[in-house]
Amino acid sequence: MELREIDLNLLVVFNELLRLRRVSAVAETLGTSQPAISNALNRLRKLLGDELFLRTSKGMVPTPFAENLAEPIGYALGAIHNTLNAQSVFEPATSARAFTIAMTDIGEIYFLPDLMKRLSEVAPGVTISTVRNHTVNLREEMESGRVDLAIGFMPDLKAGFFQRRLFRQRYVCLFRQGHPLAREGMTLKSFGSAEHVAIVAAGTGHSMVDEVIQRAGVPRQVRLHVPHFVAVGHILQTTDLIAVVPQAYAERTLKPFGLETAPCPVKIPDIVINVLWHARNNREPANQWLRQVVFEEFSR
Template sequence: MNPLDARLLSVFDEVFKSRSVSRTAETLNMGQPAVSIALGKLREQFGDPLFVRTAGGMEPTPLAESLIESVREALQALDRVLGQRTEFDPRESSRCFRICMTDISQLVIMPGLWRRLREVAPRIQIEVLPLSPDTSDLLESGRADLAIGFIPQLEAGFYQQALFRQHYVCMVSADHPRISDGLTPEQFEAEEHALVSTQGTGHLIVDQELARQGIRRRVALRIPNFVGVAFFIEQTELLLTIPKRLGEVLAGRGRFRCFPVPYPLPEYSVRQHWHERFHNDPANRWLRGLVADLMCEAGSV
């Protein structure tokens, strides 16, 4: 290949990461026909389909799997030798960023982030993905740009930045027959609780700390996420322990009250995480800075 064909290697790398011609076009600011032409040239060069369309996307062939590390090494070497990095212009870019986050972060962070994006990057798109056991693989492969939440399992190979501190409150219906002016330890243990178990939150901290203090919760209902849970609570006599920031967002939007948890619980940090492969990527760096600045302006950090 001659030096002008470095763009083809970038297309190879992006298709391998995203498993999608359309997403590759968005990321590289190319038209889909141009990506298809580049793939055609790559296939002719290597005498192999390289990527085959399946129900799950453009899956690499065994030859493509064997080439990917060499392709990435070549791109990194070119970047070092030429001293060039693709500039990222948020006002002109139509890139789709993919952010893994909890349903709480969708309520607490996304509205403000979306307003800011419309001001400074009106063509940018966002795809929100749930936090899951696959989040680390998504970040490493580039199929996700950021993960936001309490994710202590993201350690080796990942950078992180604290966005804000979080602690818990108890939510009860405004019409609760036994809890009106405050919540006592005796009431906390006597009443039935709803428990939300979801990836990327600090609910395990609550469970572990209550167990350490010998405090028992009468869990009557387990649900997988926080979406709509407040409006369920207002119609029952259940208690729900939730992050304070979620309580602040929901304040005034239903008939419920929030009280301090009547036991000491540790705080935890909500962080944004990204893989070291994309630490110096201009677009990823811009997105991280935007999120951090937004939280700082809100007095969160």
């Protein structure tokens, strides 16, 4: 097959069907009719000799052949888009660029206050939106350019991505000031006898904490499970519960909530916090600028 045989618009339809999975949604996004999208899909099926998408109760599901095409087509379209819209320089002081960054709630607590302060000084027109890395298909969103950067512990983003380490961090035990453990010290015995709040943090690397503690054979009394970290400081402030949290989160909650930390008596591997970006944005000036700001502000 020669490239001259393929209409680039067909690949745009293919890419949007991968993302949205519904003909009606693609038609609305591209500003055309549903019959036009169906016609484009039929043309692409004939060209490639595959059904590409199958209708199911959950929408249009890609075939294995379509899934194999997803990454290279997404990358190629992104490269073409960036080339056609490329700027030789990025001027942060006058830019009104809107960036989207994927991070967890811990990331928002730790990174956003300092990042927004820095941007107000050097790029007052730039805006930031955040998305949770586990509530979107992060790989697809970054391949398509809808998410510019990801910050955090994200070991699943490998092929097609660049990353730069910001820092390593350990896990610590967190509890209120005046807690009996503040006087007695944190031992395996006291850790096992204390009542815990466990943070599920689905879709993030932090889920390994419970697995490591369980494999170590250390019993603990989990009194409360919560899906994220946002409320943990409030909970610990007024109870005798303890939590095992990343040190970056602990640093941001000690003073506002009157908390203390102690080394965790269970050996939990350190985690590496990275800033990650897709290869399609590697040379894009605005993306280069933002990740450099993040690195200067938070690397250690």
